[in-house]
Amino acid sequence: MSSLLEQLIEALRVLPGVGQKSAQRMAYHLLERERGGGERLAEIMKEAMAMIGHCARCRDFSETDVCPTCANSSRDHAELCVVENPADRLAIEQATGYRGLYFVLQGRLSPLDGIGPAELGLDQLVTRLGEGEVRELIIATNPTVEGEATAHYLAQLARQANVRPSRLAHGVPLGGELEYVDRGTLSHAFGSRSEMA
């Protein structure tokens, strides 16, 4: 049976990018200088793991059945922005003045990994586009090979439902990930998005 300290170091390695040395440093830091912060982190982490699910409308993380954004009637329900993951949604929300809604794929089309339309909730998206409320589908998948393929697939779905598809303007660096783009570039790219041909 290993000590509590060893167990803590081992458990910290579940965090992304945290190896043995970083985990050790984190454990010692908490014990030496941040007991209160560590207690609070433990409490919130426990609650978050148990209580955070997915919004039934947009698939983003949410504590409630429908997230505050989807439930907000003052947002423009005619614009729907599709992103790959919650971090991309947050980056757009923070960098731009966008007031429409979102749809979070939680991935991108990747047939070799067994990720097809069903895994990305696209049946749900098709139903929604068919309801007639959405007029523009803003496709903000990442400018990678798989992201581009996903974008073209989404544009097709939009056209079939008579919804105008658009794509963020060039300006987002090719091969980059939205969540790491600086706010200015992202805001500019968002503002000068173009209709997809």
Place this chain on the structure above:
Amino acid sequence: MSSLLEQLIEALRVLPGVGQKSAQRMAYHLLERERGGGERLAEIMKEAMAMIGHCARCRDFSETDVCPTCANSSRDHAELCVVENPADRLAIEQATGYRGLYFVLQGRLSPLDGIGPAELGLDQLVTRLGEGEVRELIIATNPTVEGEATAHYLAQLARQANVRPSRLAHGVPLGGELEYVDRGTLSHAFGSRSEMA
């Protein structure tokens, strides 16, 4: 009132070297792929913050009044290795074949920061050296200006108690921190420690 997710991101920033972006990435990673690991981390962190104190003999972190190392009668109680902090102790324990005991200062002499002999538990160390069991005091403070000053002070205390002081051999890079030294270098330096003149 911010969402649970926002609270989790904020709480993660208590970890050393974790800013807003890393905290976000950690939160999303846990929610997307490591709920079980996150629950386990929360549980152990809570227990660790509450239950881990300091060993009454060596001042290292310990769940018990006296830590397993100090309580281990098969270790050599005639050798006492003084380190600045628990990470240094762990580095020596993992890199060398040392079978003696440790004394953890939890710092180093730094008069400008108000850290004097009392804060480092040196009265406790003097008492222990006076008991006659310790024959060699292996001084393994870091090779920094303050670490060297601390080493000389410790060597004086040892001589006053008729205990032989020794210092790790050159080989540990100057200005470096023990916990980041590779095992081979550290093991060599530990093995060829020299008596202090």
